[in-house]
Every structure is written in structure tokens, then in C-alpha cells.
Amino acid sequence: MERTRNGLILTVWASCFMGMALSRAVGRISLSLTPLGDGLGYSLPLFLVFRFTKRGGFWKSVGIRKEGLSPGFLWLFVLFLLFSFLIAFYGKAVALVLGEDPAEEMFRRMKEELPTWYFVYFAFASFLPVALVEEVTFRGFILRELLPMGPMRAIFLSSLMHSLSHLWYAELGVPGLTMFGSAFLFFLWMGMVYAKTGNLIAPIFMHGLNNFSLSLRFFLGEGAVEVLFLFLLFLSWLSLLYLLFFRGKGPREEGRKEEGFRAREEGLKRMMERLDSFRKEGKISEEEWKRLKGVYKARLEELEREKSGK
Template sequence: MSNPKTKVSLSHRRPVLTVVIIEVLLLLAVFAAGAYATINELSYTSPVLISFIPIALVLMVYFTWKKKWNALGFRKLSSIPAAGWVYYSPLLLILVVISLKGMREIGVSEILFFIFFTLLVGFVEESIYRGLILKTLLPKGVKTAVITSSILFAITHVLNVLSGQDAFQTVLQIVYALLIGAVLALLMVKNNNIIPLILFHFIHNFIQFVGNDNSDAFIGYDLIILLVLVLYCIWLSFSLKKTPVSAGIDHAI
């Protein structure tokens, strides 16, 4: 019998409210950093650096303080069953396709910067969307958790409208982010390991940043990737229906 005096966390009592708070705080941090960078005419990567570095530090302190690293999927890769690795194979296909545009001329210092930058983004975004938000909503059901976390992940990419990007590219990126978010969320539910997701996120963004800026020529490839992602989501969804959700998932945040 549970102790009536045991303190129940906000995420247990109000999971939806918890998710709203997390998303609002993230958007406020990014908007504030963006405003500061615009006023001071800083580089286009500055808003992310200004907002994500302190967020990353807060997340690491919080995960350590609450001992949530393991519960949020920060586990050894060996914890993934041998049969589970096949579900990551389409991610490799996506990385191959986006790397086809080649690499622009770039110096070593810039490469090192983008390694740090994309690792930062991968850690923060996966920890928030496939970690905190997804796990908070899982008691509401896998479908609710996956769809909501994916939509919120896509919403953050609406900020690209402010960077002068054309409407078609913005819509394409939002849909792309929505499908990528769904795939990564389903993989998290499937194997309960966030490390492969962070690595994919990191490599994916790194290729995008150091690649040639010839997005118009690669619209066809983007559409192919979107089709792959749709089929990928269907495959993962059916696989979850056939097998139980990965054991040991801790919903408490």
C-alpha cells in the first residue's frame, strides 16, 4: 500500500500542464535569445548557443540530482536487444541521402564549432522531447505521447520563418520535423535508449550545416525522405503493436 504522505510529482498529477510548462519555457528562452542576438547583430547560431548552453547545464544538473539519467534512456548501447537494432537502419539511409549534396569548403575551426553546436542541439532537443516530454505523457498512452511530443518538436521549427526562409521550405521543414519527431519517439518507446537518437540528431544536423547550400536542387531528395519517414512510422507503429513496450520505462519525471 502506498504511503499517503508520499509526495506526488507535478508530472504525475498534471502531466499535460508539465509538458506545457516545459515547452513554454523552452520557447521563451529561444525567443529571448533570438531577440538579444538580433539587437546585438550576432551570428545566426547565437540564439541557440545563448539559450541551449544554460538549458543543457540545467538538464544535466537536474538529471543528476533526481537520478534520472537511466530512466530517461541514457543507457549503454548494449541494453538494446540484437533484434532491436534493425529498427534504426532507415536512419542510416536518411543520413546517406542528405550527405549526397556534398560538403562545402570549411575550415577546421568551423568544423569543430559545428561538432560542438550540433552535439549541443542533439542533447538538448532529444532530452526534452524524447526524454522529458515523451516520458511525462506516456501514462496517457503511447499514441498521445508520440503525437504530442512530435507536434511540439515541429512547432519549435516554426521559428525558422523568422530567419527569412521561404514559405515552401518552412512548411517542408515543419513536416520533416514532425515525421522525424514521430520516428525518434517511436524508437524511444521501442528500445528505451536515447543515445542512438542523440547520435542521429547530431550527425544529421552536422551534415546539414557543413553541406553545400543547394537545397533547391535537392527538393526531390527531400520528398523521397518524407516518403521514407512516413513508411518508417507505419513500420514502427506496427512493430509496437506486435511486441510490448520496452520494459523498465520510468514515467516519473
């Protein structure tokens, strides 16, 4: 059972590398074919996630739903206070060691080598397909499948897998390799929001906005990005104040507390459904089925105790 789950995860992860290679190969034929390459490259992992998600309601299953939407944005902005500091600190430390900021080097090269129309395209592609497909793949599927092992380990592992999928950072040499670290921190942030709320809309929004800021800087300058950052910082402080002083005053708070456990619970139930399916198909023995069934039931009971605060 565990081997089957790990096989699905590795298959989807491998499809991300293949999709990236396809996208960049098409783009190298002609830069004007970049939208086509991205469409083809991002379709591959999305198709596999759709194929491997057998439960009804694909989009709702991966976390694109109304339930948990408000808590999703609340925790997105609250955690922004922490991760914006961590990412900025990491960037400054790397710049101090290397004598240059890798992100600045990447932007400079893109500005020199790419035409204006590419930044127009990238402004839209930042959200679709990039943010949508990557979040569905790494949070909506991979992180969700890993949650039965525990949220922190699942978040760490899925974030590591996501950052390593950005192989094109290596094209910048040593400075580019350090960008894996900032990407890892960003994906930890997205993973925490998803694991806490089970909703993927807020991570998709922030992932897209993060990429979009590159085009924003190209057209309107660094000042526009700073204004955007200050606005997000303002929303983050408001969210923190709400969380500390107002959240929990309403009658719906009890339901909101359970939203953070939704993704883990669904992951465990989905594994139990697959376990029953494998038993019927004769893929596992009766003894192995009973053993694994007991393991997942125990995890569900542990989750229930955690939810009740006992």
C-alpha cells in the first residue's frame, strides 16, 4: 500500500521534470512558441493528478473549494509576516556571501535577453498555468498524499520536491543554486497554509502574485513591487490582529477549528478506500489488509483526539 502511494507520488514528480524539459525544448525552438511549450509541459502533471485522483469532484478534492477559503487567506497573510522575513534574511545572507543577489541577477538577465511581449505573457502565465498547476500538483496531490505521515514531514518533503523541480535555476551557476533555498522557504509557507486549512485557493493566489511581481517590476519598476509588499504587510498585520482578538467570537468557530484537519482526514480515508480496493482485486493478502486497516484506523483515532484537544 505504501509502495503504491509512493509510486504515484514519484510518477507525478517525474512528470514535472518531463513537462519542464518539454516546455523549455519547445521554447528553445522559438521563443514565440513558449506559450505552447508551457501548455504542453504543464498539462502532463495535471493530467496525471486528475488520473490518480479517483474520488468524485476533482477540483474540490485537491482543495479548490469554498470550504476553508476565508481561513486560507487568513493564515496566508498571518504567515506572510514570518516567511517574508525568513526569505528576505536568506536573500541578504546569500548576497553577502556571494557578493550579488541571485534574484537580481536573474531579473537582469531576463530583462536583457527577453522581449517586452514575454513579460506581458508571463503576467498571465504566472497564475495560469504556472501557479494553478504547480499548486494542484505539489500541494493538492503530493502534500495531500503525504499527510498521513504527519503534517510537518509532509510539508517538508513536498516543499523539497517542489524546489528541486526548478532545475533551471542551475543555469545561473552557483548563484542560481542558492535560489533553491528561497524557493523551499516559499513552498513551506504554501504547504503550511494548505495543511492548516485544506484550501488551495490562497496558495494559488500568492504563488501567482509572487511570479507576477516580476512582470510588475519590469513595467512599473521596483517601487511598484515595494508598494505591493507594503500592502501585503498591511493585510498581514490586520489578519494577525483579527486572529488574536476577534477570531473565535462567532458561533462558527468550532467548525473553523476542524478545517485544519480536513486534508489529513481525507488523505487517511482515501488510503483506506484504496486498501479495500486492493483487497478486492487480490493485490494484498487478507492478513496484510487487516494489519494496514488497523494502522489507518489508529491514525484516524489519533487525529480525532488531536481535533478534540484530548
